Amino acid sequence: MTRSRSTDGRVCTEQPTPPATVHDVDTDLVGAVDRTLGGYLAERTADADRLDPDFSAATGELRTFVLSGGKRVRPTFAWWGWRGAGGGDDAAGPDDAETVTSVLRVVSALELIQACALVHDDLIDGSAVRRGEPTLHTAFTTRHAGMRWEGVPERFGLAAAVLLGDVALAWADDLFLSSGLTPPQLGAAIEPWRAMRTEMLAGQYLDVITQARADESVDAAVRIDQLKTAAYTVGRPLHLGAAIAGGSPELLAAYRSFGADIGVAFQLRDDLLGVFGDPAVTGKPTGEDLREGKRTVLLALALVEADRTGRHADAALLAGVGQPDLGEREVAELSALLVDLGAVAAVEQWIIERTSTALAALEAAPIAEPAATRLAELAVAATVRKR
Amino acid sequence: MTRSRSTDGRVCTEQPTPPATVHDVDTDLVGAVDRTLGGYLAERTADADRLDPDFSAATGELRTFVLSGGKRVRPTFAWWGWRGAGGGDDAAGPDDAETVTSVLRVVSALELIQACALVHDDLIDGSAVRRGEPTLHTAFTTRHAGMRWEGVPERFGLAAAVLLGDVALAWADDLFLSSGLTPPQLGAAIEPWRAMRTEMLAGQYLDVITQARADESVDAAVRIDQLKTAAYTVGRPLHLGAAIAGGSPELLAAYRSFGADIGVAFQLRDDLLGVFGDPAVTGKPTGEDLREGKRTVLLALALVEADRTGRHADAALLAGVGQPDLGEREVAELSALLVDLGAVAAVEQWIIERTSTALAALEAAPIAEPAATRLAELAVAATVRKR
Numbered sequence: 001m002t003r004s005r006s007t008d009g010r011v012c013t014e015q016p017t018p019p020a021t022v023h024d025v026d027t028d029l030v031g032a033v034d035r036t037l038g039g040y041l042a043e044r045t046a047d048a049d050r051l052d053p054d055f056s057a058a059t060g061e062l063r064t065f066v067l068s069g070g071k072r073v074r075p076t077f078a079w080w081g082w083r084g085a086g087g088g089d090d091a092a093g094p095d096d097a098e099t100v101t102s103v104l105r106v107v108s109a110l111e112l113i114q115a116c117a118l119v120h121d122d123l124i125d126g127s128a129v130r131r132g133e134p135t136l137h138t139a140f141t142t143r144h145a146g147m148r149w150e151g152v153p154e155r156f157g158l159a160a161a162v163l164l165g166d167v168a169l170a171w172a173d174d175l176f177l178s179s180g181l182t183p184p185q186l187g188a189a190i191e192p193w194r195a196m197r198t199e200m201l202a203g204q205y206l207d208v209i210t211q212a213r214a215d216e217s218v219d220a221a222v223r224i225d226q227l228k229t230a231a232y233t234v235g236r237p238l239h240l241g242a243a244i245a246g247g248s249p250e251l252l253a254a255y256r257s258f259g260a261d262i263g264v265a266f267q268l269r270d271d272l273l274g275v276f277g278d279p280a281v282t283g284k285p286t287g288e289d290l291r292e293g294k295r296t297v298l299l300a301l302a303l304v305e306a307d308r309t310g311r312h313a314d315a316a317l318l319a320g321v322g323q324p325d326l327g328e329r330e331v332a333e334l335s336a337l338l339v340d341l342g343a344v345a346a347v348e349q350w351i352i353e354r355t356s357t358a359l360a361a362l363e364a365a366p367i368a369e370p371a372a373t374r375l376a377e378l379a380v381a382a383t384v385r386k387r
Numbered sequence: 388m389t390r391s392r393s394t395d396g397r398v399c400t401e402q403p404t405p406p407a408t409v410h411d412v413d414t415d416l417v418g419a420v421d422r423t424l425g426g427y428l429a430e431r432t433a434d435a436d437r438l439d440p441d442f443s444a445a446t447g448e449l450r451t452f453v454l455s456g457g458k459r460v461r462p463t464f465a466w467w468g469w470r471g472a473g474g475g476d477d478a479a480g481p482d483d484a485e486t487v488t489s490v491l492r493v494v495s496a497l498e499l500i501q502a503c504a505l506v507h508d509d510l511i512d513g514s515a516v517r518r519g520e521p522t523l524h525t526a527f528t529t530r531h532a533g534m535r536w537e538g539v540p541e542r543f544g545l546a547a548a549v550l551l552g553d554v555a556l557a558w559a560d561d562l563f564l565s566s567g568l569t570p571p572q573l574g575a576a577i578e579p580w581r582a583m584r585t586e587m588l589a590g591q592y593l594d595v596i597t598q599a600r601a602d603e604s605v606d607a608a609v610r611i612d613q614l615k616t617a618a619y620t621v622g623r624p625l626h627l628g629a630a631i632a633g634g635s636p637e638l639l640a641a642y643r644s645f646g647a648d649i650g651v652a653f654q655l656r657d658d659l660l661g662v663f664g665d666p667a668v669t670g671k672p673t674g675e676d677l678r679e680g681k682r683t684v685l686l687a688l689a690l691v692e693a694d695r696t697g698r699h700a701d702a703a704l705l706a707g708v709g710q711p712d713l714g715e716r717e718v719a720e721l722s723a724l725l726v727d728l729g730a731v732a733a734v735e736q737w738i739i740e741r742t743s744t745a746l747a748a749l750e751a752a753p754i755a756e757p758a759a760t761r762l763a764e765l766a767v768a769a770t771v772r773k774r
Contacts, residue, residue, distance in 0.1 A: 055589040149599040170584040173560040183570040197557040202442040212536040
């Protein structure tokens, strides 16, 4: 990608990349999403620069954050949701490039919603590191301290993170609105777009209040997974793609069922990684979820078992997670306890069952190829054991 | 407004109010906006309740906040912007009610953007009181403390305020998207809608970084006013209304010029109220802006004058504003200083000049009645002296 730079070194514009075909995107979806986001954020940063250079410097940080990684999970499900509902099948005509560009813009907008979710979530959790880099509020706190500005550095970090998360959410809607969908496509897309954003925020709020209440039930943990992952990450992106392609009610039902199962399985795998994962892979220190006191299904199952078998000391240990200063040794002890109480095995079993049900729903549904195969592969890839 | 209640006392639905005519809205705009917001937030709270009752309890707080007041300034400018561009003039036909409902929904959506701005701004500033009531983050902090939940109450308050501000921003876009505008109207509205949200966030960020840098220049204060008030509060709402009505480029230019002048005048009046205002009118304690250390044009002008005349002790006093524990006596001293240095008189003069220029722009423009008269009245009402 060629970039032109202004005299002060800021990137101002980006030369347009040639329009992609359906086949191009099918074979390099992550690359296509990255290029779409890169082009859009370059435009919006140039806009921001016309308003004020301090503001564009801040949105530049947001842009770097969005472009610096992420697996583009939600755009991937949305794209294959569209393809599986027949989107792009009759795409040899002159409208091909235009349609592909519009759909790519819509699915890429999901990453901006996710940027808002991550920036605000890191602030809420007080997390210092994300993908091996300082989180946004931490970076702005450090900048304030380094510049010896007035006031409390942490409050500046908070302000910047709140506002840049808002920018990401507003720009997500702007990208969706200006995607170039036809009026009927846009009309059909409104319902999943609306539901998805509210479900994400509901899941985040439940996560916060569940921790505040120290609600350690399996039910509460599953409910959060259903909103944050099953609906927001898998089900609604598939729904969005299918709606744009005019998918049948039968197909939507299959996607919903698939999303519910695979989303929960996916989150259960993430819970295991949050305790046992390799920092080089997860970008977070080992045992981070234990330090944060995250109320996961994994933890809830261990607690049920400790209570059932009268292991009160172990139950108290588990209920007490959430010390930010937990050392390596305590993390290792707690991890061993989760294995010992059978919670790890139970979660692995649950992942297998949910994945099987999800694959069966896929099998039975009228999903076009190559999407059916790709969705099955995604389901497996997202849920198999990996450390 | 009739409300039906579910068995547990939560409000679930609201009976639809009869559709309004253009004349109804012209004569009771604030009432029409309140009813539109009330109906929409009732629907969305019911949605939220289907997701989770804890979440709907939280969004219920947001709903109360939105419905409990505010002068509906932005919807007012947007409505008259639409009317002044000829919107609603040919409204005797069968489409009347439908068009009015759509436009009302769009202009009401501006109040949800404003709810996000206020909730996040109060969190950023650490303000405890708004419109005489606890701010949202304070209310959730108090609730956490009262319930003796786990963790730090202030962090729960922060989390709730971040997420509910996000909900308001997402719902603003949902209301805009589902307003029922025709595709050409929606297409025309996208540009002001997009620009307005980014300009608001740019203004908020500049406000924060200007305080951090202790930048006391008149320029910095004016730049913030241009973004936060001239563009976001007046100019873009007028632009939005005009775009929906298909207003001419000439009219848009007049609105832009009017918005720039009246918006700054409006903010200057607000700055005076922030120091000298009656708490019963402003809903904030007297001298609140001095406690917050808000970098206003008023303060900047006083500083310039103190520096120019070598009143170094006074300059130091003014530069040191921003102590949350400032007593009544210090507030009175600082207020007297602002008068004594001529800053109050200069700001009053500036307000008069800006208002005159704005009224002249209005006069010269092809604005339909009764909008031209109403906009002139609004300009005067928003900027005249009041304590």
